[in-house]
Amino acid sequence: MIRTKKNLFMILICMLLLGIVVIYSYNASRSETLEIGVFVGSNWNVANANSYTIMDKAIEHFESQNPDIKVHYYSGIPKEDYSEWLTGKMMIGKMPDVFMVLEDDFNKLASMGELKDLSTLMSRDTGFSKSAYYQTVLDTGTYYGKQYALPYEAVPNLMFVNKTLLQKEGITVPDNDWTWDDLYSICTKVTKDTNHDGILDQYGLYNYHWTEAVYANGASLFDKDGRQSFFTDERVEEAIKFVMKIEGVNKGNKVTQEDFDNGNVAFMPLPFSEYRTYKTYPYRIKKYTNFQWDCITLPSGSEGNNTSEINTLLIGISANTKKEAAAWAFLKTLTFDQDIQMDVFRYSQGASVLKSVTQSKEAEEILQQDMEESEKVIDMILLNRVLEEGIIVPKFQNYTEAMAVAENDINQMIEGEKSIESSLKILQRSMKRYLAQ
Amino acid sequence: MQLQHADKLKYIKVSMIIINLIAVLFVPGFIYITTRSIYDHFMARDFLQNVEAIPNDPFQLMFLAAGLFIALMISYFVREHHTDNSIKIIYATIVADFVISIAIIWILNFNYNGVLFLVFANLITYAKGNKGKYLLMFLAIASFLIADFDLIGLNYPLYSIHDYIAYYDANTQKYILALYNLMISLNMVAFIIYCIYVIQEQRGTIDEVSMLYEKLTQANEELQDANVQLKEYAVITEKIGETRERNRLAREIHDTLGHTLTGISAGVDACLATIDKTPNQTKHQLELIAEVTRSGILDVRRSVNKLRPDALERLSLESAILELIREMNSVSGIKIHFASKVETLKFDEDEENAIYRVIQESVTNAIRHGKASNVWISIERESPKLLLTIQDDGIGCKVMKKGFGTRHITERIEMLNGTVQFDGSDGFAVHVQIPIRWGEEYD
Known part of the structure; x- marks a missing residue:
C-alpha cells in the first residue's frame, strides 16, 4: 500500500517535470518576436540624425513580407555602451536574435561560440549569393575560415585633399594612382613659412599613421586570427622609414588639427564616413568651410597599391536563436536587400557592402543630392576601387593590446629614439610571445 | 548487525547525494548570482575579456541542473524501492544514472564531475560479479578521467567557475574557492568511506561463506566416519551371522x-x-x-x-535359477536371459551349489559394478564338462581387479577342479568349465 503510494508520487513528479518542459518549450517557440540589437548613432563616430531610419524601414519591409513575425529593438543604446549592453545580454542568456557586431567584439563573440555559423544558411538559400559582396568586406565576418556575420556597412579610408591650398601652390590634385614619391614631393613643396615669421605655418600632411603606410606598401602586421605577426617584413620597415622621412619634412613641428581646420594642411587621411558627413548638409557648415576639398586614394608604397583600411559594421545571428529562419531572413533584409543597402547611402555615412549598389547610378545621385552645386561628387569608380582593393585589419581578441605595444615601440622608432631594424626584430619577438599566450 | 551495516551504507549514500546536490546546484547558482552582479554593474565586456566561454543562460542552467538531479533521484528511488529484485532494473537504473551524470557534467561544462562518484558507489554496491559490471566500471572510470575540465578545455571553449570566482575581490575569492574545494573533497571523502564500508561488508560475507564451508567440511568428515563405522558394523554383522x-x-x-x-x-x-x-x-x-x-x-x-542355500534348499537347480532371475528382474529392472541346452539340470549338491552361487554372484556383479541392463546366462554340456557363461552388456572393466566377488567364484570352481575365465573387454563375461560327475548320483 505504502509502496503504491510512493510509486504514484514518483509518477506525479515525473509528469510535473514533463509538463514544465513542455510548457517551457511551447512558450519559447510561440513567441514570434524577433529581437534586434542595434545602437543609436553612427558606427563611424560622426553625427547621425537618421539613426533608426534604415532599421525602421528594414523592419517595415520585413514585417510586410513576414506578417506573423514582429521585430523589436531596444532604442537608445549609444554606440559606446553597445558592447557592454550586448555582452551583458549575452551573459544573462538574453541575446537578441539578430544584432550588430562591432569590429572589436567580433572575434571575441565568434570564439565564444555566441555567433551562428552562417555557412549552411548561406549555401541553403538559393536567393543568396556571396559574390554580391565586396570580398574583403565579406571577409571581416569570418573567423577561422567560417562566416559568422555579414557586413552591413563599409567605410574605407580615403585621403582628404585641400584643393584650395594645392591650387594656390600651383599643384594639380594627384590622380588615384599616386605614390609615396608624389606625396613626398608635394609635401616638400607646400611645407613653408607663409607669413615669414620664422615658424612653419603650412604643411603637407597631417595625421598620417604608420599603419596606413604599412597597408599601402602591401604588408600586413598580423594574420587574420592573430596567431602570427610580421613586423620584420621588409615592407613594414620600408613603410616606417617612409613615415619618418615624411615627418622629417615638418622639421620637428607638430601639425595640429587646428592647422588642418584652418586650411593650412594639404593632405589628411579621412574615413569615407567623415567625407560624407562633412561634405553634405547640415554638417558641412561645421567643418572645413573655408576651403574646397575632395578625397582621393591613399598613396601607394613601392611594394603595394593605393590600398587602405576598410572598417565594417557587421551583423550576426545569435548561436542560440530559436528563430533561425526569421533571423536569417532579417539579416538578409539588412545586408542583402538592394533597397535597404541603398538606404545606407541615403541615411548613413558608410558605403553599401553590395557591389551592385555601390556601383549604381542611383547611389551616385544620392551622394550628389546634398552637395553644393560646385562640388564634384566622389568618384564612384574611386569608391568601388578602394572597397575592392582595401584591406581588412584583423581585429582578433587581443588586437587592441597587441597594437598598443606596437604603437608605442614604433612611435619611438619614428621619433628617432630607436634604430628601426633591430627594434622591429625585438618587437616581432615580443609580439610572438604575446600572441602565443 | 547486518541491518545496522546496511543502514550505515544508506546514510553515507544519502549524504553523498546531498553533497552532490549542493555541488551541482552551487555551480550554476553561483554563476547565476555572479552573472547578475556583473550585469548590474556593467562589467560584462571587461569580464568577457579573459573568459573563454559562458553558459548560454545561467538562469535556465540552474533549472536544467536541478531537473537532471531530480531525474537522478528518481533513478535512485526506483532502484532502492523496486519490489522484484530484478537485475534488469538495477542495470537499467545504473545505466540511467550514468547517462544523467554525463548530462549533468556536460551542462556544467566539466566544472564538477564528482557526480560520477555516485555512479561508482552504486556500481560497487549493486552490480555484482559479471561482465556488465566491469564494462560499466570501465566506462565510469574512463569518463571520470576524460571529463576533466583542463583536458576538455584544451580543445573546446568551456565556461569555468574559476572565471566567475575571479570576479570577486581577493578575500572573497579565497572563501568561495575554499567552499568549492571543500565540496569536492567532502564528496570524495564520503565516497572513500562508502567504499570502505562496502569492502567491510563484502569481507563479512566472505567470512560467513568460509564459516559455512568449514561446517560443511565437518559434516562431510562426520559422514565419512559414519560410513566407515557402518562398514565395520556390516562386517561385524556378517561375523555374527x-x-x-x-x-x-x-x-x-x-x-x-x-x-x-x-x-x-x-x-x-x-x-x-x-x-x-x-x-x-x-x-x-x-x-x-x-x-x-x-x-x-x-x-x-x-x-x-x-x-543349503535358500532357494536351492527348497527347489531344483533350474527352478532356483529361474526364481533368482525372477527376483533380480523384479528388484533391479535388469533383463536376464536364461538359456539351457542341458535337459535336466540335476547334479551333485556341491556342483549345484557352485553353479547357483556363480550365477548369483555374476548377476550381482553385473548389476553392481557393470551397470548392465542385460545379462545372458547359458548352460551347455560339452561332455564331460559343463559350460556356464554369464555375459552382460555393462561397462566391463579393462583391467581385471581382484575382489568383486570373482575370488569366491574362482575358489568354488577350483574346489570342483573346474576352470574360470573372466573377460571385461566387452561388457563382462564369466566363462566356467566344470567337470561334472555325470550319473554318479548318489541318493
Missing part, C-alpha cells in the same frame, strides 16, 4: 549326528557285552543300531539340506 550359522550347525550336528552316534556307540557297547551270551539278542540289538544309523543318515541329510 557366521557365528550364528556355526552355532546352528554345531547344534544340528550335536542334536542329530551326536545323538545318533551316541546311541550307536551305546548300542554297540551293549552288543559287545551280550554278543557271547545271547547272540540272538545281540543280532536284534544290531538291527536296531542299523536302524538308528539309517535314521541318523536321514537326519544328517536333512541337516545338510537345511544348510
Whole structure:
C-alpha cells in the first residue's frame, strides 16, 4: 500500500517535470518576436540624425513580407555602451536574435561560440549569393575560415585633399594612382613659412599613421586570427622609414588639427564616413568651410597599391536563436536587400557592402543630392576601387593590446629614439610571445 | 548487525547525494548570482575579456541542473524501492544514472564531475560479479578521467567557475574557492568511506561463506566416519551371522549326528557285552543300531539340506535359477536371459551349489559394478564338462581387479577342479568349465 503510494508520487513528479518542459518549450517557440540589437548613432563616430531610419524601414519591409513575425529593438543604446549592453545580454542568456557586431567584439563573440555559423544558411538559400559582396568586406565576418556575420556597412579610408591650398601652390590634385614619391614631393613643396615669421605655418600632411603606410606598401602586421605577426617584413620597415622621412619634412613641428581646420594642411587621411558627413548638409557648415576639398586614394608604397583600411559594421545571428529562419531572413533584409543597402547611402555615412549598389547610378545621385552645386561628387569608380582593393585589419581578441605595444615601440622608432631594424626584430619577438599566450 | 551495516551504507549514500546536490546546484547558482552582479554593474565586456566561454543562460542552467538531479533521484528511488529484485532494473537504473551524470557534467561544462562518484558507489554496491559490471566500471572510470575540465578545455571553449570566482575581490575569492574545494573533497571523502564500508561488508560475507564451508567440511568428515563405522558394523554383522550359522550347525550336528552316534556307540557297547551270551539278542540289538544309523543318515541329510542355500534348499537347480532371475528382474529392472541346452539340470549338491552361487554372484556383479541392463546366462554340456557363461552388456572393466566377488567364484570352481575365465573387454563375461560327475548320483 505504502509502496503504491510512493510509486504514484514518483509518477506525479515525473509528469510535473514533463509538463514544465513542455510548457517551457511551447512558450519559447510561440513567441514570434524577433529581437534586434542595434545602437543609436553612427558606427563611424560622426553625427547621425537618421539613426533608426534604415532599421525602421528594414523592419517595415520585413514585417510586410513576414506578417506573423514582429521585430523589436531596444532604442537608445549609444554606440559606446553597445558592447557592454550586448555582452551583458549575452551573459544573462538574453541575446537578441539578430544584432550588430562591432569590429572589436567580433572575434571575441565568434570564439565564444555566441555567433551562428552562417555557412549552411548561406549555401541553403538559393536567393543568396556571396559574390554580391565586396570580398574583403565579406571577409571581416569570418573567423577561422567560417562566416559568422555579414557586413552591413563599409567605410574605407580615403585621403582628404585641400584643393584650395594645392591650387594656390600651383599643384594639380594627384590622380588615384599616386605614390609615396608624389606625396613626398608635394609635401616638400607646400611645407613653408607663409607669413615669414620664422615658424612653419603650412604643411603637407597631417595625421598620417604608420599603419596606413604599412597597408599601402602591401604588408600586413598580423594574420587574420592573430596567431602570427610580421613586423620584420621588409615592407613594414620600408613603410616606417617612409613615415619618418615624411615627418622629417615638418622639421620637428607638430601639425595640429587646428592647422588642418584652418586650411593650412594639404593632405589628411579621412574615413569615407567623415567625407560624407562633412561634405553634405547640415554638417558641412561645421567643418572645413573655408576651403574646397575632395578625397582621393591613399598613396601607394613601392611594394603595394593605393590600398587602405576598410572598417565594417557587421551583423550576426545569435548561436542560440530559436528563430533561425526569421533571423536569417532579417539579416538578409539588412545586408542583402538592394533597397535597404541603398538606404545606407541615403541615411548613413558608410558605403553599401553590395557591389551592385555601390556601383549604381542611383547611389551616385544620392551622394550628389546634398552637395553644393560646385562640388564634384566622389568618384564612384574611386569608391568601388578602394572597397575592392582595401584591406581588412584583423581585429582578433587581443588586437587592441597587441597594437598598443606596437604603437608605442614604433612611435619611438619614428621619433628617432630607436634604430628601426633591430627594434622591429625585438618587437616581432615580443609580439610572438604575446600572441602565443 | 547486518541491518545496522546496511543502514550505515544508506546514510553515507544519502549524504553523498546531498553533497552532490549542493555541488551541482552551487555551480550554476553561483554563476547565476555572479552573472547578475556583473550585469548590474556593467562589467560584462571587461569580464568577457579573459573568459573563454559562458553558459548560454545561467538562469535556465540552474533549472536544467536541478531537473537532471531530480531525474537522478528518481533513478535512485526506483532502484532502492523496486519490489522484484530484478537485475534488469538495477542495470537499467545504473545505466540511467550514468547517462544523467554525463548530462549533468556536460551542462556544467566539466566544472564538477564528482557526480560520477555516485555512479561508482552504486556500481560497487549493486552490480555484482559479471561482465556488465566491469564494462560499466570501465566506462565510469574512463569518463571520470576524460571529463576533466583542463583536458576538455584544451580543445573546446568551456565556461569555468574559476572565471566567475575571479570576479570577486581577493578575500572573497579565497572563501568561495575554499567552499568549492571543500565540496569536492567532502564528496570524495564520503565516497572513500562508502567504499570502505562496502569492502567491510563484502569481507563479512566472505567470512560467513568460509564459516559455512568449514561446517560443511565437518559434516562431510562426520559422514565419512559414519560410513566407515557402518562398514565395520556390516562386517561385524556378517561375523555374527557366521557365528550364528556355526552355532546352528554345531547344534544340528550335536542334536542329530551326536545323538545318533551316541546311541550307536551305546548300542554297540551293549552288543559287545551280550554278543557271547545271547547272540540272538545281540543280532536284534544290531538291527536296531542299523536302524538308528539309517535314521541318523536321514537326519544328517536333512541337516545338510537345511544348510543349503535358500532357494536351492527348497527347489531344483533350474527352478532356483529361474526364481533368482525372477527376483533380480523384479528388484533391479535388469533383463536376464536364461538359456539351457542341458535337459535336466540335476547334479551333485556341491556342483549345484557352485553353479547357483556363480550365477548369483555374476548377476550381482553385473548389476553392481557393470551397470548392465542385460545379462545372458547359458548352460551347455560339452561332455564331460559343463559350460556356464554369464555375459552382460555393462561397462566391463579393462583391467581385471581382484575382489568383486570373482575370488569366491574362482575358489568354488577350483574346489570342483573346474576352470574360470573372466573377460571385461566387452561388457563382462564369466566363462566356467566344470567337470561334472555325470550319473554318479548318489541318493
